[in-house]
Amino acid sequence: MTKFEIEEINKYKQIIRPRGKQRVPVVFHISKELMPDERTIEKLIKVASNEHVFHHTNALSDIHRKPGRKNPSGTVVATKRYFLPQLLDTAPNCGMRLMTTPFSEDNLSEKKIDELFRRLVETVPTKAYVGSWVPHRVILDISRQGNKALTRYLGMDEEMNENFLFRGNMFGEEKVTDKDLFSALPRLFFRLAQLRLGVLGAAGNHFLDLMKIEEVLDERIAKKFSLHPGQYVFLLHTGSGLFGQYASYFYTPKQKEHFSQKMVLELSRFTFLNDKVDWHRSLEKDLPRWARRDEFYPIDSQSELGEKYYLAHRAAGNHGFANRTMIQFHMEKEIERVLGKKKALRVLYDMSHVYMNKEEHFGEEVIVSRSNTTRAFGPTRMKGTKFAETGEPLFMPSSMSTDAYIGVGTDENQDTFFSAAHGTGKGVKKTSKVPSNKKELLEKMRKRGVKLYNAKSKKIIEQDAGHYKDPTVAVEGMIANKIMKPVARMKPVAVLMY
Secondary structure (H helix, E strand, O other), X not given: OOOOOOEEEEOOEEEEOOOOOOOOOEEEOOOHHHOOXXXXXXXXXXXXXXXXXXXXXXXXXXXEOOOOOOOOEEEEEEEOOEEOHHHOOOOOOOEEEEEEEEEEOOOOOHHHHHHHHHHHHHHOOOOOOOOEOOOHHHHHHHHHHOOHHHHHHHOOOHHHHHHEHHHHOOOOOOOOOHHHHHHHOOHHHHHHHXXXXXXXXXXXXXXXXXXXXXXXXXXXXXXXXXXXXXXXXXXXXXXXXXXXXHHHHHOOXXXXXXXHHHHHHHHHHHHHOOOOOHXXXXXXXXXXXXXOOOOOOOEEOOOHHHXXXXXXXXXXXXXXXXXXXXXXXXXXXXXXXXXXXXXXXXXXXXXXXXXXXXXXXXXXXXXXXXXXXXXXXXXXXXXXXXXXXXXXXXXXXXXXXXOEEXXXXXXXXXXXXXXXXXXXXXXXXXXXXXXXXXXXXXXHHHHOOOEEEEOOOOOHHHHOHHHEOOHHHHHHHHHHOOOEEXXXXXXXXXXXXX
């Protein structure tokens, strides 16, 4: 039983229609068994009650609460004119990259996989203060021009950027100068960013997985993506790191969780904000006041503050693309060393699942906030890209030892603002017995044919598959709602996670 009036549209779609202070519907693109708890629904209704929210709000299969977040994970919300930074998770462009390999179960042994991952534990740091150093000039160019600045610096194939969301640059064709960057973000952030690329991260379920294609579900598209049964592929999940977090928190009332990061933020505000600049005064006055309020902090997109926020958001987001590229760069070096194959990785797609973007939906230009959901354009909206015949690639993992899926977006998914889930998300009910310690976790994964590497965190058990919803059930709903067309099913073989 629930205190909410939830109307079942069909087996895979539920809706809470407006009443009282709720202004727009809350639409759940999931079956009843994947519905979240009441506290999560309360948060969704709070979002749907905001005066700036457009048309309706969306909850996808990975809908769940996260500590300290006003908006649940697994949502798509559009607004008119106003940015609501607290709709998003901590930092822009947390995302995933799928890389195909020339290896398969026929030519890559378990022993070689183990040797490779033992090397990767050393070269793909998780919890680390220092990653790969790059010159200050390169950091500024990444912020302005996106991933191509790093591929150029590292001597990698720049053609890979065609297989990225926004071609690896959140500014698209917009020209941004150094002066623009320094007008929106403290210089200190760019200096710190010089040390932070190539770090997988210790937060949440950031991972590097080796997966095997178990089953091809769409022969035509799989062929275009160079996928075949038995093939090994890498799935990488990480974000824009500290640079993205600092840029996000700089414009958000939310307080930093860690003392050292809070001190950096306070120092940057002290040295950057100037009482003689109108939008600086507004930000300095607004943040403490809104930190004590239950409502979402609004930023007018047509104000100078709004322009600076959106610029900072996209500049920081570009570091998500670059972070994943630096990790790929180190992976290729280790693959060459262990397996003797140069430049073995080919990017199928790199997608973001935490970002804001101006798009047209239902005949109007709106600001779409995807919080741990991904864009999933169909072939029509992908015209002019490499994916005009297939639709936009998307990935649906769960956690550590369950099946994952590769799919593409469809043209019939306007109800979600052409979006898809980025995973299954944690569920109300456990889907399997959760281990009580790390030894039991390793044994559970071993029985499922998966080997876990690094695993230094005491909280690693919280990422056990038992906490997460069944990916098969989640994908069934996405297919029924025409959110995605499945292309292939994958099984994890080796997992690197903190």
